[in-house]
Amino acid sequence: MVYRFAVKPYRLPLRSPLRTAHGVWSVREGLIIRLEAETGAVSYGEVAPLPQFGTETLAESLERCLGFSDKTDDAAMDAVPTRFGCVRFALAMARSPLPTVDKAKRLAVTALLPAGKAALEVLAGKLEQGFLSFKWKVGVNRPEEELGVLDDLLGRLPDYCRLRLDANGAWDRRAAEKWLARCAERPIEFIEQPAATDDVDTLLGLAEDYPVMLALDESVVGLAAAREWQERGWRGVFVIKPALAGPLDELAAWAKTSKADIVLSSAIETALGREAILRFALAQDLTKRALGFGVGEMFGDRLWDGPIIGPLLDAGYCDAVEGDPLWNALN
Numbered sequence: 001m002v003y004r005f006a007v008k009p010y011r012l013p014l015r016s017p018l019r020t021a022h023g024v025w026s027v028r029e030g031l032i033i034r035l036e037a038e039t040g041a042v043s044y045g046e047v048a049p050l051p052q053f054g055t056e057t058l059a060e061s062l063e064r065c066l067g068f069s070d071k072t073d074d075a076a077m078d079a080v081p082t083r084f085g086c087v088r089f090a091l092a093m094a095r096s097p098l099p100t101v102d103k104a105k106r107l108a109v110t111a112l113l114p115a116g117k118a119a120l121e122v123l124a125g126k127l128e129q130g131f132l133s134f135k136w137k138v139g140v141n142r143p144e145e146e147l148g149v150l151d152d153l154l155g156r157l158p159d160y161c162r163l164r165l166d167a168n169g170a171w172d173r174r175a176a177e178k179w180l181a182r183c184a185e186r187p188i189e190f191i192e193q194p195a196a197t198d199d200v201d202t203l204l205g206l207a208e209d210y211p212v213m214l215a216l217d218e219s220v221v222g223l224a225a226a227r228e229w230q231e232r233g234w235r236g237v238f239v240i241k242p243a244l245a246g247p248l249d250e251l252a253a254w255a256k257t258s259k260a261d262i263v264l265s266s267a268i269e270t271a272l273g274r275e276a277i278l279r280f281a282l283a284q285d286l287t288k289r290a291l292g293f294g295v296g297e298m299f300g301d302r303l304w305d306g307p308i309i310g311p312l313l314d315a316g317y318c319d320a321v322e323g324d325p326l327w328n329a330l331n
């Protein structure tokens, strides 16, 4: 099929800067692509790179997209190399018909808590909203301080709730051991990326030595990396940010054949990319774990955030998002 191809960049300040072990993140930049088929049908895709996670940069993805002519065909789009996971996600999203979702289908969502003590206050509000699963960013402040907050958080967590920790690769082996020892036998669902992506021995060793479930995130940005970790014998969780991992149907095929224990997680994409991912999550049975999409109103603008995501997601979110207004809001 031949399409008219167009692309526009977006630049959205985050309502509250996000503090992680990667530093402070205050602006989300990405691209929206628009395809118009010969039939006149218009569809959109989102490129939301996270170069700090090892994806292509915004400049690289823009250069790729500007390389498509006004009339672009499937062969040209299929020729994008695998390392452009974000561009490939967007192209596939725009070219795939949206799956239909059973209206009765519901999936649990994990609420993101901010780094540091601020987590305690946010936890109270999220519990009130009915969230059962929470994720807290660690490796941001001094460990003694964070371990104190961990005790407070767990003290306030009802028995039926679970907490995920995300170290974003910040710990060395010693620091990780201290945390893992502290987390044993506590209601920790898993600890995400407890050591750096390239520290394979530490990650495998920690998984072997401690009873706490571990998860890889930055280590498995693309499916090729996830497959490598499976070959190394990784038995923990794989946190997959679909917006970074290439076409959604490739992700589904890998998850189904490998039976990997996965969590689908947000890359802080806009409502447009999020709609495609959540529709896919609702239509496929890929995971029993709560979706990592309880990120709140990141942009403080309903057009870009989409509807507020509560403790249970259903197709209502997806039905409320439309591409044209987002595209038209961009220059």
Ligand code: MG
Residues within 6 Å of the ligand: 166, 168, 192, 193, 217, 218, 239
């Ligand atoms: Mg993570």
